[in-house]
Amino acid sequence: MEERDKRGIWELILSCIPTVKRILSILWIKIFYPPDTSSTAEKFYRRLLRWGRISGLSHAVFETPREYGIRLGHLFPQIEKEIRLIVNLHDE
Numbered sequence: 022m023e024e025r026d027k028r029g030i031w032e033l034i035l036s037c038i039p040t041v042k043r044i045l046s047i048l049w050i051k052i053f054y055p056p057d058t059s060s061t062a063e064k065f066y067r068r069l070l071r072w073g074r075i076s077g078l079s080h081a082v083f084e085t086p087r088e089y090g091i092r093l094g095h096l097f098p099q100i101e102k103e104i105r106l107i108v109n110l111h112d113e
Contacts, residue, residue, distance in 0.1 A: 069104065
């Protein structure tokens, strides 16, 4: 009976290993990879810049976000309203 109890304890300990590994990996991420503190509008604007670059319209150094949004809106009139919204949120 005592041997059966020992085996039960070891099975319990071994079954906890994946949970402990998950907790440790979450802690590792939180400590060494802190969350991005930029605002949501900035994140969307950065994604808009990336999407524009991939689509063939890079942001010029001398351009304001509004000017770039206008150029993107002319190139993609079907989503011009959404582009303006992202740029306006970013500018605020």
